[in-house]
Amino acid sequence: MIDEDTGVIINALYHVVKEHTHQTERTKKTIKYLIKFLVKIGVLFKNNAFNDAEMVLFTKLKNKYKTMVLTVISFYEVKYTYDQKLLTKAVVSLFELLRQLLRRHMSPKNMERVELVQSTLSDGGLLNNLFDYENETPITQHLPVICERVRRLIDDEKL
Secondary structure, X not given: OOOHHHHHHHHHHHHHHHHHHOOHHHHXXXXXXXXXXXXXXXXXXXXXXXXXXXXXXXXXXXXXXXXHHHHHHHHHHOOOOOOHHHHHHHHHHHHHHHHHHHOOOOXXXXXXXXXXXXXXXXXXXXXXXXXXOOOOOOOHHHHHHHHHHHHHHHHOOOO
16 A cells, blocks of 8 residues: 555654654654554545545545645755745644544544644654754755655656
């Protein structure tokens, strides 16, 4: 279900989160839950388990995700355009749609896990470190890999 490019992106995200939080267990949980959500969405979609309202949410989620990743690529390619508030708002909005989409299909415990992933990936400090144009850090080195692989997914029409 998860192709090579997505795997590379998830691996880079793992390293970004680990470098930022310095918490291996939290990082592992965050990435494990993220993968679980991606797989869950894929399985539900393939099995036509979404009702009409959820299909509308699925389409919105897909479009919002694509807009967000294009924004990330733009922030990377055009130096000094990064806007932390805009990106944080986009991540939070994306996860709100994810919660709405999965509400009927996941337990309350799993819905709490969405919160962990959201709070980690929308952390302003993490995003600021990722887009630090002034310093080459263990975190910033992963941004080109993420953007290159996301661009490839877009070009291959997998996103």
